[in-house]
Amino acid sequence: MTHSYHQRIQTAAAALATARAALGADLAAAIAGKTWVTDLRDSCDVKALVNHIDELARDAPFMASIRAAADPAREARGRGRPKKPERTATKPATAKTPTRTAATIEAVAAE
Numbered sequence: 001m002t003h004s005y006h007q008r009i010q011t012a013a014a015a016l017a018t019a020r021a022a023l024g025a026d027l028a029a030a031i032a033g034k035t036w037v038t039d040l041r042d043s044c045d046v047k048a049l050v051n052h053i054d055e056l057a058r059d060a061p062f063m064a065s066i067r068a069a070a071d072p073a074r075e076a077r078g079r080g081r082p083k084k085p086e087r088t089a090t091k092p093a094t095a096k097t098p099t100r101t102a103a104t105i106e107a108v109a110a111e
Helices: 003-032 035-039 043-057 060-076 102-110
Strands: none
Touching: 043 060
8 A cells, every 4th residue: 555545544534534523613612602502501401302312213203204304405505416417319329230131131031
């Protein structure tokens, strides 16, 4: 293995760690913007909220509903690999059998 291969692996691992850390910051920012945050009295309320969310997150249909609700926004931002354009046939498909000529058609018909 080459040195550049290891560098690419380290770079990818660092990018993944950064992305995972960003999710925590995104969660904190989303919660901070909600009006019900002021109803939380102290860290005990916050821990109870997190525990409740943790219980909900164990339910697969709940997580599926979260993902389904987020999909339109995710698709709208246009990140990731672009979809391949639809391809139209510009050439007829090539046959794997040889093309029959008039001579071969007559020979087959004679049989």
